[in-house]
Amino acid sequence: MKPMNPLIRPLVAGGIALAALTAAAAEAPSGWSYKEIADALHAIMESDRTVYTRNVVNRLQNEEKVIKASEHWKDDKALPLPAQMFRYGAEMVAEKNAGFTYSLLSLWPVNKQNAAKTAVEKEGLEAVAKSGQPYYKEETLGGKKYYTAVYPDKAVAKACIACHNDHKDTPRRDFKMGDVMGGVVLRIPMK
């Protein structure tokens, strides 16, 4: 075999390495089930959401009373509500075409656009409200198949129930600490 041109050698080596890396990157998710991916994503969402609700909103508004949280946080120079914080993140993820979508829904939504809409959402929200456990199902929307996971969203701080029980548009005013107030609905498109 003819010896390889010294200029081409590193290129070929790099190409092989890149091919190997690409293959590794493509193979990695196959070891993950849809459920595991959904659970992992939700673990991040729930943790961030709890940190913001407890350590920012509940601490500063309800305990230290130094700043308020408001739906109209820009006008009121206040903190965004935990539900808004969650929604803005979800919108940003959607803008990035990250491949999955999520939203915070409820059987007792303050904003009626966040009521259950699809059959799986209804079923899922009812199931998590009863059991307090996640619910998983496949569903087809707009001709595409999704792996849909619904996770219970519980009242983790006084701020959650105080606001929801008092809000003008709330359909329910008897939430207590620890109650399932709604659910995080996460959808992963299925291949």
Place this chain on the structure above:
Amino acid sequence: MSRHWRSWLLWGVLSAALAGVFAAGLTVDSAQGSSWRAEVRSLFLPGATSHGHYQIELKCNACHGAAFGGREALQEACVKCHGAELKAADDKHPKSKFTDPRNADRAALLDATQCVTCHVEHRPGITRFAGVTLSDDYCAICHRDIGKDRPTHQGLAFTTCASSGCHNFHDNRALYEDFLLKHAAEPALLEQPALPERNFAKVLEDLGSYPHDRYPVKPLGRDAIDAGSNLKAPAPVVDDWLATAHAKAGVNCSACHREKEPAGEHAWVERPSHKVCTTCHEPEVKGFLAGKHGMRLVQDLEPMRPALARLPMKHDAGDKPLTCIACHGAHRFDTRAAAVEGCLACHDDTHSRAFKASLHYALWQKESKGELPAGSGVSCTTCHMPRVSHRTPDDVTRILVQHNQNDTLRPNEKMIRSACLHCHGLQFSLDALAEPKLAAANFKGQPAKRIESIDMAKRAEARAEGSRRKAKDRGQGG
């Protein structure tokens, strides 16, 4: 035979010439003015464009960037010019709402991920207010059952959704329920009506982008001018300049008249463009370029001229090129003149002609004479180019003039927060803006009808209060 041949030759030459003419029209770089190539290019327009785009309609690739880019390339072009404004308006129907799979059924009926779903260009026959080309019942596609959730909305016709003082598809910053309630008790005229003061001079020191090194802030006199032999003496421009904030703040002749060349040298420029103004007034120029006055400059077209406008303009102003100095007047830069005469030098519609007979102008005159404190008069720009809060990249809050005159129009409720509410209550503002006749008369007179939005918000609040009481009686509401 030879006659036959000659006919074919003639046909060939004429066809080639015709193809050449069309090709020249299609390929001209910047179709503008009255050049014959622009005339030819206009033959390619599939229909007249809307009021928003007619100024740049012959610059096809302003919107059709890629020849075969499809809807995505078109959408990109929309967002390039309008994206920032929508973001700032807290757009109530962002794209993410329609890409969410749970809304797939709605998106199938109304694909609002694309601007052109609702705003099709080149369709004058179906283009209505604000460039909307959908039929009037578009809200009902998703919200037909709103009466179930909101008893105050029961039985309302679909034609009322987007009527003045109620809802807008994109910008509801002055119309959301809690905002209506917050401003519900305001009188028609506030006790201390006043506009916010511009603060450029106060924050100059904090602005990192300001050329402090070359033009330190200090008053300059006649002997300090650095124009050298470029200034032909005696020049009245020096007196004009001496009276300005520019001279008081150390902005010498060279600050505007010397532009940096690619080689790094500063060469004298007799007639500086808007680009030189961005050195210190970047957000203002950005606004100007985003509006009807400057939008052609962004596309590298000749400046807009009143003669090209669709609104009635004064004949003698027809050829005035709209650059910064068209309104601000080179060297004098009198902002009070710009705020009224700057507009009325060209604009000649009913609303503009009625201005000098309005109460707003009477206040403006009193302020000019010193009979009223600064900020109590109302000029054209008070409403159409209001003073707004702007955060610079180095986190300085500036109160500056929004030079995009579109920012407060179509729908006109967009001016409620930035203009009306400085002096008037919300109910009065909603009522006044909803009456086209009153607007045409430049708001001389009183609104005849009451917009119900605030009353409806109050009814909804009373209903909520009842529900809160009941819950309390039952011992709920941890």
